[in-house]
Amino acid sequence: MNKPIIRIPAEDLTRQYQQIRWEIAAAIDSVLPSGKYTLGPILEQFEQEFAAYCGVKHAIGISNGTEALHLALVALGVGPGDEVITQANTYVATAFAVNYCGATPVFVDIEPIYSNIDVAKIEAKITPRTKVIIPVHIYGHPVDMDPIMDLAKKHNLKVLEDASHAHGARYKGKRTGSLADAAAFSFYPSKVLGAYGDAGAIVTNDDELAHRLRVLRYMGQEVKHTHLVIGFQQRLDPVQAAILRVKLRHLDRWIEKRRQLAALYTQLLQDLPINLPQEAEWASHVYYLYTIRTKERDALADYLLQHGVETQKIYHTPVPLQPCYQYLNYQPDDIPFAYNYAAKLLNLPLFPEMTEEEVKEVSELIHRFFEGCLNE
Ligand SMILES: Cc1ncc(COP(=O)(O)O)c(C=O)c1O
Numbered sequence: 001m002n003k004p005i006i007r008i009p010a011e012d013l014t015r016q017y018q019q020i021r022w023e024i025a026a027a028i029d030s031v032l033p034s035g036k037y038t039l040g041p042i043l044e045q046f047e048q049e050f051a052a053y054c055g056v057k058h059a060i061g062i063s064n065g066t067e068a069l070h071l072a073l074v075a076l077g078v079g080p081g082d083e084v085i086t087q088a089n090t091y092v093a094t095a096f097a098v099n100y101c102g103a104t105p106v107f108v109d110i111e112p113i114y115s116n117i118d119v120a121k122i123e124a125k126i127t128p129r130t131k132v133i134i135p136v137h138i139y140g141h142p143v144d145m146d147p148i149m150d151l152a153k154k155h156n157l158k159v160l161e162d163a164s165h166a167h168g169a170r171y172k173g174k175r176t177g178s179l180a181d182a183a184a185f186s187f188y189p190s191k192v193l194g195a196y197g198d199a200g201a202i203v204t205n206d207d208e209l210a211h212r213l214r215v216l217r218y219m220g221q222e223v224k225h226t227h228l229v230i231g232f233q234q235r236l237d238p239v240q241a242a243i244l245r246v247k248l249r250h251l252d253r254w255i256e257k258r259r260q261l262a263a264l265y266t267q268l269l270q271d272l273p274i275n276l277p278q279e280a281e282w283a284s285h286v287y288y289l290y291t292i293r294t295k296e297r298d299a300l301a302d303y304l305l306q307h308g309v310e311t312q313k314i315y316h317t318p319v320p321l322q323p324c325y326q327y328l329n330y331q332p333d334d335i336p337f338a339y340n341y342a343a344k345l346l347n348l349p350l351f352p353e354m355t356e357e358e359v360k361e362v363s364e365l366i367h368r369f370f371e372g373c374l375n376e
Helices: 013-034 041-054 065-075 093-100 145-155 207-217 238-269 297-306 323-328 336-342 356-375
Strands: 058-062 083-087 104-108 130-134 158-162 182-186 200-204 290-293 345-348
Touching (some): 041 200, 041 238, 058 065, 058 207, 065 093, 065 158, 065 182, 065 200, 065 207, 104 323, 297 345
Parallel strands (some): 083 104, 083 130
Antiparallel strands (some): 058 200, 182 200
């Protein structure tokens, strides 16, 4: 079979680049002649601006989102023998960061509406070894944080948001990143706020934690050549920070565009036998991913591809069932919703530069696919 020609990609970062290329060129040009290629004022400016955007006191630029999670866990005191609770459907980095500390990830099933961690199932997983809970604002919809913070208070635990899908999302009016002890963000290129390479950050209101993180991210130093602790070489570089400063200025407009396109999909796909993303009345979803669920997932994905539409099956296997976690011996029955959903989910194309016509075309094809199923 010939490889189909993709007319509507799952994501297209080049369209955005073409719109802002001169701003980006100027931003990069503000770094390169300075001769300052690590840390420095441009990184500090981005950190201040991103902290203000999230509504917190501190942002610490880190080399990528995985290391942001890892260093945040180290700074929160997680070490060998500890346990960290997170959800079964996330990017594997959330769990790997726990392993990097010598600790064990403990996976909780998801709730059926927003696919976030099932808060009601967390308490049963808390043991004397539990140190931290990592809720993940999956696909861009915030987790219901209040009950998690209450639980953490009751059991004296810390909470680290994995906000890598949810830059700019709001929970009860407050931005993600400002809802717990600390939050880790990825700025992987395709994220809602993405760099042109690897990048990440940790945000927090805690002065002491912020200080510890600055020491940890640069080889355990407060002043150069005195290494107070075994640290890491995980700084965000200033070229990426300069790029992120430009993109941060556009972020709210891009989020609004994502929300408009998502609303159009939801309107056009309403009457089909598929589960569509929901938005809680206390939430503002940023639609990093527009994730639908259907039993016909694989056939639908093939049909769309044959008609030039690319989709993605992001997280088609829950993390605890990945080969690397066989040693923890999770079974599908331990995480029934996450297991079930993983086989049904499909991410439709959605990015701010996508046109309404493209959303209509994808929706029209999905209608035609289901009409075909009915006529079979
Ligand atoms: C939920 C989640 N956590 C963590 C990460 C890790 O971020 P990075 O790819 O920047 O290391 C990602 C990114 O893909 C993610 O989606």
